[in-house]
Amino acid sequence: MKVALIIATYNWPSALECCLNSILLQSRMPDEIIIADDGSTEDTKELIEKFASQHMLNIQHVWHEDTGFRLSHIRNKAIAEAQSDYIIQIDGDIIMQTDFVKDHVNNAEVGRYLKGSRVLINEESTAHYLYFKREQPNYLSSGIINRLNAIHFAPFHIFFGKKIANPFKIRGCNMSFWRSDFINANGYNEDISGWGREDSELVMRFINNNIFGKTLKFGGIAFHLFHNENSKSDLHTNDKILKATIENKSIRCENGISKYL
Numbered sequence: 001m002k003v004a005l006i007i008a009t010y011n012w013p014s015a016l017e018c019c020l021n022s023i024l025l026q027s028r029m030p031d032e033i034i035i036a037d038d039g040s041t042e043d044t045k046e047l048i049e050k051f052a053s054q055h056m057l058n059i060q061h062v063w064h065e066d067t068g069f070r071l072s073h074i075r076n077k078a079i080a081e082a083q084s085d086y087i088i089q090i091d092g093d094i095i096m097q098t099d100f101v102k103d104h105v106n107n108a109e110v111g112r113y114l115k116g117s118r119v120l121i122n123e124e125s126t127a128h129y130l131y132f133k134r135e136q137p138n139y140l141s142s143g144i145i146n147r148l149n150a151i152h153f154a155p156f157h158i159f160f161g162k163k164i165a166n167p168f169k170i171r172g173c174n175m176s177f178w179r180s181d182f183i184n185a186n187g188y189n190e191d192i193s194g195w196g197r198e199d200s201e202l203v204m205r206f207i208n209n210n211i212f213g214k215t216l217k218f219g220g221i222a223f224h225l226f227h228n229e230n231s232k233s234d235l236h237t238n239d240k241i242l243k244a245t246i247e248n249k250s251i252r253c254e255n256g257i258s259k260y261l
Helices: 013-023 042-055 071-081 100-106 123-131 156-160 179-184 198-208 235-248
Strands: 003-009 032-037 059-063 086-091 094-096 112-115 117-120 174-178 212-215 221-224
Touching: 003 013, 003 071, 003 100, 013 042, 013 094, 013 123, 032 042, 032 071, 042 059, 059 071, 086 094, 086 100, 086 179, 100 221, 174 179, 198 212, 198 235
Parallel strands: 003 032, 003 086, 032 059, 112 212, 117 221
Antiparallel strands: 086 174, 094 221, 112 174
8 A cells, every 4th residue: 555645834844844854753654745835935845855855755846826725725736646545644734753654554444534643732842843843742742732642552543543423623634545535525625715624524525425534542643833823714605615515415526636637
């Protein structure tokens, strides 16, 4: 099974550098690394090129013009470029625990998508990691808000993993799925622009396609650097799109990844 790591980013190269450094420590390397760039300036491109040349890694940089928050669009474009069977999706302000990729791969199941463990880091400790860009946090590190999520214990993955009952709790900053399932649902709905509901709406179409979610407890650990919340000005419109998907039991969206394939 080949695995693509999709990293979404926008104009925060110092956080992206922390994320990229955590790839080097993975116990199971991804087969592809694709940066889904929602319109960052030249310094992000320079960082990616420098990192790829220093570490002899094949990293694709998929970029489009900055015309506002278009995360659904750029993730579709990046996943369209992927050649792997399985997609692990994170944000560029994530520091991955060393078994992050391995945990997602080892727990992949037909008919499932996975939600990993998300650990929040406070503002003060975030500044520390942005300065010492190669440092790796763990469950004993200072500044961790939800410490239980930072505990890694592989034997508990099976016993404590459970079906995801509430799609509103899905976070695209740490999830994985089969690329074929994603394409069958036509990927992210690009009618959704601005922050919010793009992940929940995708997951509802997964569910309508009999693809159900599972939590990866005590594994798939992603340390999320602190940042201010994005504007929620488009949330009302996006809620309407999500509601229509639920009511119509939609299995595909019209405006999705197919245009890039």
